[in-house]
Amino acid sequence: MTLVARGLSRAFGKHPAVVHADLTLTPGRITGLVGPNGAGKTTLLLLLAGLLKPDGGTITLDGAPAGDGPLRAACGWMPDVFGTWDSLTPHEILVTFARLYDMPAPDAAARADELLALVHLSEHGRRPASELSRGQKQRLGLARALVNRPRLLLLDEPASGMDPRSRIELRDQLRAAARAGAAIVVSSHILTELDELADDVVLMVGGTTEPAGPTTASWRVRLAGQPESEAQLVALDDDEAAAAHLAALLADGLPVAEFTRVSSGLEQAYLQLHADRT
Ligand SMILES: Nc1ncnc2c1ncn2[C@@H]1O[C@H](COP(=O)(O)OP(=O)(O)OP(=O)(O)O)[C@@H](O)[C@H]1O
Structure with a gap:
């Protein structure tokens, strides 16, 4: 219904x-x-x-x-x-x-x-x-x-x-x-x-x-030996995109030590909404 x-x-x-x-x-x-x-x-x-x-x-x-x-x-x-x-x-x-x-x-x-x-x-x-x-x-x-x-x-x-x-x-x-x-x-x-x-x-x-429009989640990428503060945030559409990104990093021989989904796209949309309204 x-x-x-x-x-x-x-x-x-x-x-x-x-x-x-x-x-x-x-x-x-x-x-x-x-x-x-x-x-x-x-x-x-x-x-x-x-x-x-x-x-x-x-x-x-x-x-x-x-x-x-x-x-x-x-x-x-x-x-x-x-x-x-x-x-x-x-x-x-x-x-x-x-x-x-x-x-x-x-x-x-x-x-x-x-x-x-x-x-x-x-x-x-x-x-x-x-x-x-x-x-x-x-x-x-x-x-x-x-x-x-x-x-x-x-x-x-x-x-x-x-x-x-x-x-x-x-x-x-x-x-x-x-x-x-x-x-x-x-x-x-x-x-x-x-x-x-x-x-x-x-x-x-x-x-x-x-x-809420289409949301984009972020992944935190840190290479071995890289300080925490220099880890990068990469916006990716979904799990499949994340898997492909990780595979590409590894194929390039990069020593990936951390690869973590850090915040939901929904969180970003929600916070953005507040930022716009307050
Ligand atoms: N029976 C009521 N009498 C007077 N005001 C009310 C009544 N019910 C809700 N309100 C007011 O209407 C507004 C919306 O309340 P509502 O409970 O729908 O919000 P909500 O989004 O569900 O909040 P929460 O996330 O805290 O549950 C609030 O300002 C609340 O004070």
Whole structure:
């Protein structure tokens, strides 16, 4: 399902949080949404999820104007902090959400078990949710977002609080959801992670969006005997270009002692955006 948002705006009182934002989400693609604190990312995601009404602008789903109802039916929403009902178990929480999506009780119970296994929480499934750690709650939040097999997946800083293994699994789970045809948007402050995960990146500052252009990463090259301060930064398009560059250096007989990717192209685009705006 393709979501197209055009000119979305939303203010809180006199304070504009989202200002003429544009975003297109396409099936099978993961879009990264990055921007500083207060840029309007969460507000934009809430608008897309049908959980907040825009003051202006349009949202279409497969070309048809979409109000709250269709958006909520199509979306899986994972907030940055997932408030659980602490007296319920993760299994009960997932069953409750599945039932809210009109799933029959036996299907809801089976779906809850399936999702708990997916996010590696099966052994915690029947204990009170209050016993979950922050990272485990995040994983439960992801399971919750997937309950209705959403065609649009909106995730607000999903990796925050997750340990390294859970982050890697999250990446794999999102890739699998995209391969299955979901259109996905992920907001994050971790640019290197987004660089690996996202097919497209949208930058957000002061409530407005702009697509990040093609980015170029840098590699740090230092030859044997060369002081650290004289190492060179070489801008290269991707891993293949880096491999070719290294092969050429070695073919020239240069004693390469270090060859390291130093910063993501996304980081540079992000910093450039700030430099332009402040
Ligand atoms: N319910 C609200 N009432 C009033 N102002 C709000 C509300 N929600 C957000 N804002 C304001 O709108 C702006 C955008 O907030 P938002 O949470 O969307 O930013 P964000 O990019 O998600 O930030 P962060 O990276 O810190 O999560 C901020 O200035 C914030 O103070």
